[in-house]
Amino acid sequence: MTYPITVRSLSYRRTGILRASPGMKTENRAEDAEEVQKGLTMSDSAQNAYDKVLYPSYMHSQTHPDRLATVAILFGMQPAPIGHCRVLELGCGDGGTLIPIAYDLADSELVGIDLAVRPIAKGREAIQSLGLKNIDLRQGSIMDVPADLGQFDYIIAHGVYSWIPTAVQDKLMAVCRANLAPNGVAYVSYNTLPGCHLREMVRQMLLYHVRDVSVPQEKIDQAVALIRFLAESQVKPDSYRQLLKEELEQILEHGAPQLFHDELAEINTPAYFHQFMAQAARHGLQYLGEADFYEMQDHIYTPQTTQALNRLANDRLTREQYLDFLKCRRFRQTLLCHHEVTLDPSPKPGAVARFHLSSAARPVSPNPAIQGSLTVRFEGKRGAAMETDFPLAKAAMQVLGEVWPQAISFGELLEQAAGRSRAPGSGDGAVRTEDVQALCEILFRTYSNGLVELHLHVPHYAKDVSEKPAASPIARWQAQNGENVTTLRHLSIVIEDQLGRHLLTLLDGTRDRAALLRDLSAFIRDQAAAAISSEKPAVDIEAALAELPSDLDNNLRKLARLGLLVA
Numbered sequence: 001m002t003y004p005i006t007v008r009s010l011s012y013r014r015t016g017i018l019r020a021s022p023g024m025k026t027e028n029r030a031e032d033a034e035e036v037q038k039g040l041t042m043s044d045s046a047q048n049a050y051d052k053v054l055y056p057s058y059m060h061s062q063t064h065p066d067r068l069a070t071v072a073i074l075f076g077m078q079p080a081p082i083g084h085c086r087v088l089e090l091g092c093g094d095g096g097t098l099i100p101i102a103y104d105l106a107d108s109e110l111v112g113i114d115l116a117v118r119p120i121a122k123g124r125e126a127i128q129s130l131g132l133k134n135i136d137l138r139q140g141s142i143m144d145v146p147a148d149l150g151q152f153d154y155i156i157a158h159g160v161y162s163w164i165p166t167a168v169q170d171k172l173m174a175v176c177r178a179n180l181a182p183n184g185v186a187y188v189s190y191n192t193l194p195g196c197h198l199r200e201m202v203r204q205m206l207l208y209h210v211r212d213v214s215v216p217q218e219k220i221d222q223a224v225a226l227i228r229f230l231a232e233s234q235v236k237p238d239s240y241r242q243l244l245k246e247e248l249e250q251i252l253e254h255g256a257p258q259l260f261h262d263e264l265a266e267i268n269t270p271a272y273f274h275q276f277m278a279q280a281a282r283h284g285l286q287y288l289g290e291a292d293f294y295e296m297q298d299h300i301y302t303p304q305t306t307q308a309l310n311r312l313a314n315d316r317l318t319r320e321q322y323l324d325f326l327k328c329r330r331f332r333q334t335l336l337c338h339h340e341v342t343l344d345p346s347p348k349p350g351a352v353a354r355f356h357l358s359s360a361a362r363p364v365s366p367n368p369a370i371q372g373s374l375t376v377r378f379e380g381k382r383g384a385a386m387e388t389d390f391p392l393a394k395a396a397m398q399v400l401g402e403v404w405p406q407a408i409s410f411g412e413l414l415e416q417a418a419g420r421s422r423a424p425g426s427g428d429g430a431v432r433t434e435d436v437q438a439l440c441e442i443l444f445r446t447y448s449n450g451l452v453e454l455h456l457h458v459p460h461y462a463k464d465v466s467e468k469p470a471a472s473p474i475a476r477w478q479a480q481n482g483e484n485v486t487t488l489r490h491l492s493i494v495i496e497d498q499l500g501r502h503l504l505t506l507l508d509g510t511r512d513r514a515a516l517l518r519d520l521s522a523f524i525r526d527q528a529a530a531a532i533s534s535e536k537p538a539v540d541i542e543a544a545l546a547e548l549p550s551d552l553d554n555n556l557r558k559l560a561r562l563g564l565l566v567a
């Protein structure tokens with residue numbers, strides 16, 4: 001028996017979390033069921049839905065000031081340096097996003113506001129345990145945010161706008177105007193039409209089905225039961241069943257608390273992009289872009305489609321609206337800024353030279369021909385790929401793949417790539433200006449299709465495992481309190497097995513390998529004893545202990561690669 005650290009990226013969560021058919025019992029993940037159960041035992045007085053059932057807390061890397069400032073710079077803004085900035089999050093929940101940012105940006109000041117009592121209390125407990133001094137979580141309503149809270153360089157509202165009444169949406173926009181610094185960037189995510197028409201159809205059926213149910217767990221059971229019933233009771237496959245099946249898969253993937261708050265919420269109002277932007281404009285805000293830069297691109301379409309799009313839309317807003325029609329988009333992560341800011345609507349490829357770059361892309365060939373004119377293909381995540389015969393670009397992509405997950409500055413990348421791409425005996429003279437420009441063009445295109453990431457700020461994490469490894473204090477705290485862990489690369493991951501989480505909690509920089517092996521062995525023995533006393537399946541202790549040393553080495557390397565170890 002091995003004890004690997006099983007790490008899944010949240011977006012690839014595949015566990016069949018809920019299973020139910022009408023009239024049958026629902027199986028929940030223990031953690032979800034416990035959360036819903038807690039809600040049932042609480043007094044209903046003054047509890048909003050987010051107090052009754054806690055919302056799953058994750059880091060949303062697309063809200064990090066690093067991302068917001070990057071997009072702002074590309075569109076010609078001069079946002080505040082993220083190392084010394086002020087950040088406000090509206091509807092911050094338990095600080096799942098804001099706390100890791102506060103740890104990352106130690107010299108910045110962060111304020112989070114949320115209506116719910118329990119998440120704020122949970123977040124404050126984390127802040128106290130971690131000893132963070134630059135973050136303040138406040139319980140209160142967006143409606144009561146005073147103008148004298150001061151100005152913020154970055155304002156975040158993730159997963160809030162579509163679930164609040166119109167008056168609160170208006171106030172959210174008003175805060176983005178009144179409390180945003182002149183060169184500030186606001187991030188607001190929301191459910192969009194037309195994509196959400198499909199989701200809304202399912203939601204209305206679910207709401208009808210649970211109309212007389214008040215107990216959260218029962219609501220969830222019945223909602224899952226109905227959609228499963230609809231999706232599976234098919235005579236022959238058709239587009240309606242296919243759609244229901246896809247909805248069911250998404251619901252199962254997200255888990256019970258999310259179903260309760262997202263699909264079964266009293267308010268869940270999607271909007272067309274043009275409607276959202278009309279409201280933003282009424283508050284003196286303009287469209288800056290999307291937090292995911294590749295979402296603004298049309299490269300996935302044929303040249304004919306792009307030409308038609310250009311004929312339909314000759315301004316950015318109209319173009320974005322038609323892109324939603326094309327993509328049947330259901331969710332947006334829109335960045336706004338003051339309407340007085342002058343933007344450059346066409347980002348310049350040369351701007352990549354201002355950033356650090358990272359990419360998980362790898363050459364498809366095991367022996368890519370970097371020098372010379374043969375074409376090499378590089379592939380990354382989510383099907384993103386690029387091909388080039390330009391030696392400098394081939395070398396740059398190769399360097400990025402090798403240093404991944406670290407990011408390196410453009411200057412350093414250029415130097416390393418130049419060294420590799422030169423033919424033997426061609427000297428080591430400076431790279432020609434036109435070649436640097438061509439490299440920028442290619443890297444900018446790979447950024448636009450999501451293959452390369454740009455960063456202004458490089459988080460400090462250890463690439464290698466030291467003699468006495470130390471994990472990020474945030475991750476250690478999280479591992480003690482649940483399965484979700486935030487990496488120093490701003491990603492939320494799930495560490496499923498208990499031994500993996502226990503290892504993380506042990507990594508406080510005081511234990512060398514021998515001490516870790518000793519403590520992990522003791523943990524395995526304790527687990528085995530507990531299994532016997534609770535009549536669970538026996539653990540093969542001898543096998544587990546025999547494999548522990550090599551598992552430990554593998555897992556420490558894995559933690560380093562994930563960006564969980566500090567330097």
Ligand SMILES: C[S@@+](CC[C@H](N)C(=O)[O-])C[C@H]1O[C@@H](n2cnc3c(N)ncnc32)[C@H](O)[C@@H]1O
Pocket residue numbers: 048050055056057058060090091092093094096113114115116119140141142143157158159160163164168261
């Ligand atoms: C779906 S959760 C999102 C939490 C967090 N932003 C995230 O993405 O994980 C929505 C949050 O908005 C909060 N909220 C709803 N109405 C609010 C209001 N009027 N003022 C402040 N927070 C509010 C809820 O309490 C809840 O924590």
